[in-house]
Amino acid sequence: MTGKTVSLPRAAALVGPFSSGKTSLLEALLFRAEAIPRQGRIKDGNTVGDASVEARARLMSVEPNLAGVEYLGERWTFIDCPGSVEFQQDTYNVLMAVDAAIVVCEPDPARAVMVAPLLKFLDEHGVPHLLFINKIDSNGTRLRETLEALQGVSDRPLVLREVPIREGEQVTGFIDLVSERAYKYRPGQKSDLIKIPDAIKEEEQLARQEMLEHLADFDDHLMEELLEDITPPQQELYDDLARDLADDLIVPVFFGSAENDGGITRLWKALRHDVPAPTATAARLGFTNGGAATAQVFKTVHAAHTGKLSWARVLRGEFADAQALAGGKVSGLYLPAVGTAAKMTKAGLGDVVGFGRLDNAQTGDVLGGDDQGGTLWPKPLEPLFALALEAEKKGDDVKLSGALTKLAEEDPSYRLEQNAEFGETVLWGQGEIHLLVALERLKSRFGLGVVTHKPTVPYKETIKKPVSVHGRHKKQSGGHGQFGDVHVDIRPQPRGAGFVFEDKIVGGAVPRQYIPAVEDGVVDFLKQGALGFPVVDIAVTLTDGSYHAVDSSDMAFKTAARIAMAEGMPQCDPVLLEPILAVEISVPTDFTSKAQRIITGRRGQILGFDAKEGWAGWDQVSAYLPQAEMGDLIVELRSLTMGVGTFGWRFDHLQELSGRAATQVVDARKESLAKKG
Known part of the structure; x- marks a missing residue:
């Protein structure tokens, strides 16, 4: 391989469509690194990832799962991201902070299109990524067809790094296309080095030539070697592969079986030797070398025992517990581990670290730093699905608002809307499951039960014909009475013209000081017209009226205006x-x-x-x-x-x-x- 030694901690995200096997791959990587004694299984509910109640109930990831591990003297953080598109915001945020992504997919050409939005995001943001075609041991595997289908949805060339060795329909090993060595899988152990089977030599040579041609597209020296039929040195190929991956020029492709421990050691080798250092990630995000310590927040969590935790990637310098940061003071530094996060006193370049109780820090924020890096952070996804909700218990409205605000902090693709027109609290998200998970978290974390219904559609109403009406409010009681008398013309306006109020009072029939009260009464009525909805595109003209020197008041004229509107609007052919x-x-x-x-x-x-x-x-x-x-x-x-x-x-x-x-x-x-x- 390259012989490159990378001592800085690195981070990789596991991404891919729902059910592709990302969480199983995390288990396999941790098991191979001897971080766990045995691989857990999704169906058994004993995996390191998907540990939350909501994830276990659905047998799917509903938030990023972080695991820190050491492998052959190097520190890694793996972040298993949700596969459902409804939790895509978390995935996108994580991808910005890691050094590379492992895109996990199934060997089914028909499902290749499911990877398209993810690959598009990775390429648009220059995130290095490789493909791991999982479940290669399933019946009817069509690797070549799958690769062609995946190439159809990838802007970058897919470069096959190995070819499968089969015994009948079963994939039992692989040939590495650079070293041209063959290996046979041994579940739970390192693969055995074997002789390349004669039956596959031709296929291996064709695949190797294709790999070399892809690399030569970005290396003139290699192109010259190929044209002159010179066999390039292995080290040159390894260097090209690592450089092209780091620059997001190619997408190396590996395969295996996460559940059955196939191809995991080979994947670990690729990660160790090819994934770029965190300094490259910092440069990709726009941070220059040198300067103050800098970290970027990619996930916010409100935990029951630790309070608010801001997970961030350190991209420059060093942070310490209890230091002043983001207008507050760090209360605990946490390092991802297998299981409970480990507390630490300092975090340096490359570390994924949880900052405790930074109340002002938001997902996407740059902590520390003295430059303008981090401006490439993705915007929150636009809302696509909504529910109106209210607390089951009266008096919990303020508590509910606070809890919803915290959920929106954790996942910025949640959006909270207070609809004053209909008196509704509306929670927007990316889909039905996305919002159901939010409701479950309200119950489990905050003890809040809610009642939901579809948000009220903001219908409006208007009128189709004009009318002239008279409204009088006269009330006599002890002391001063109440008197207001108005004549108004009501007429329709062109669509989109809005509301217009005019007065054509002459001779002081309605004193000037009461005319604004007439307008207020009209506007107040228009909040809920004859059909029960707000009224738009209407003009009202005050033409005449009368007053009483003692009993008239603003309130009396406002009431008279409402009476006139209530009588006139049903006559205007409301629509x-x-x-x-x-x-x-x-x-x-x-x-x-x-x-x-x-x-x-x-x-x-x-x-x-x-x-x-x-x-x-x-x-x-x-x-x-x-x-x-x-x-x-x-x-x-x-x-x-x-x-x-x-x-x-x-x-x-x-x-x-x-x-x-x-x-x-x-x-x-x-x-x-x-x-x-």
């Missing part, structure tokens, strides 16, 4: 307005027709589709879609696109809704208002 969103759906081309059917099946209007810029083999479908049809759009879209379809949206316009659909909406609104009293 319901439905919010329409502009939606951009992104899917692989094979699923474009399905995306279009989803739109038409939800009363949507297709505006067209085109190739998605920068995404080979993907389309973007543009459409108008009623907001009322958006609730579970992401659930259906993912179910029909192997989990990779997604969309962006924005409010575009209001559109009249009539007939039975409008009647149902109005009736439901009246029922809801009646319950609220």
Whole structure:
């Protein structure tokens, strides 16, 4: 190999689609490093990763799992990331902080498209990554077809580092394409060195030549050697592989079986010799050499016993416990371990470290430092699914708000919205499971039960014809009475014109000091019109009125205005307005027709589709879609696109809704208002 000795701690993320075997691979890597006495299994609930209640219940990762390990004198932190796209924000944040990613996938060509968004993110951010094709021992493995399918979704060339040795349908070992040595798997032990089988020599030579040609694309000297039929030295190839990986020019490909301990030692060798040092990661994130100690936060956790913990990667210098940082004081430094994190007094370059109780630190923040690095941090993902919720117990509203704020700190793709118009607390996220996990955490961590329902669609109403009405408020009681009298014209405005109030009072029929109170009364009524929804696109003109020198007041004229509006609005032919969103759906081309059917099946209007810029083999479908049809759009879209379809949206316009659909909406609104009293 390269002979390179790297003493700085390194970090690698395990990423890939749901069920590809990332957590099993973490177990295998830890077992091979003798950090655990035996490999745990997902189905047995005894793995190092997926230890939370929510993960065990679903047999899937729902947050990053950190494990520190030492292997052959080198310190490593592995971070097993969620495979579900609903927890993608955590994965993206982790990827920014590690030195390399191990992309785990299955040997199934049909599932290659599931890796596409992940590979795209890695290439856009220049994160070095290699592929580990897992479950190679499953029946019907089609390695070559899988590799071709994966190349179709990768912008970088995939470089096969080994070829399988088979006995019948079973993969029993591999040939390393650089050293040209053959090995036979021995589960639980290092592989045996064997002679290259004659039956596979031709395949090995073809694969090796293909590897050399890929490397020669980035090495002129190697290209000259190949043209002159000179066999390049092994060291040159190892150096090329390490350099090209670090520069994100190639994606080396390995294979094996995580559950059955196949190919794990070979993967460890590649990690040790090819993954770049943390200094390269710091440079990728924009941090220069020298300067003050710097770390970047990639994950925030609110733990029951330790309080807030900010997991960060040290990219420069050294940090100590109890030092002043981020407007606070560090209360404990924690090093990832197998099991409970270990407490430490200092953390240096390359360390993954948990900073205790830094209340002001947020995910993505740069701690310390005196330059502008870290500006490449990914923005929070846009929300795709929402639930309105309220505390089961009265009086827990403040506690609920605080708990939701902490969950959003942990995962910035959660978004909390207070809808004052309908008096709702709305939690947005990336999908149904994403939000269900949030609700479970509210219960398990904070003891908060919640009641949920679909968020209220923000319908509006307007009018179609004008009317002139008279409103009088007269009340006599002991002392001063109340008197206000107004005549108003109500008329529709063009769509989007908003609300206009005018007065055409002459001769002081309504004193000037009371006219703002008339407008206030009109505005107050428009919060809930004749159909029960806020009124838009309407003009109201105060034309006449009368007053009493003693009994008139602001409140009296405000009440008179409300009376006039209450009488006049039902006569104006009120109509319901439905919010329409502009939606951009992104899917692989094979699923474009399905995306279009989803739109038409939800009363949507297709505006067209085109190739998605920068995404080979993907389309973007543009459409108008009623907001009322958006609730579970992401659930259906993912179910029909192997989990990779997604969309962006924005409010575009209001559109009249009539007939039975409008009647149902109005009736439901009246029922809801009646319950609220």
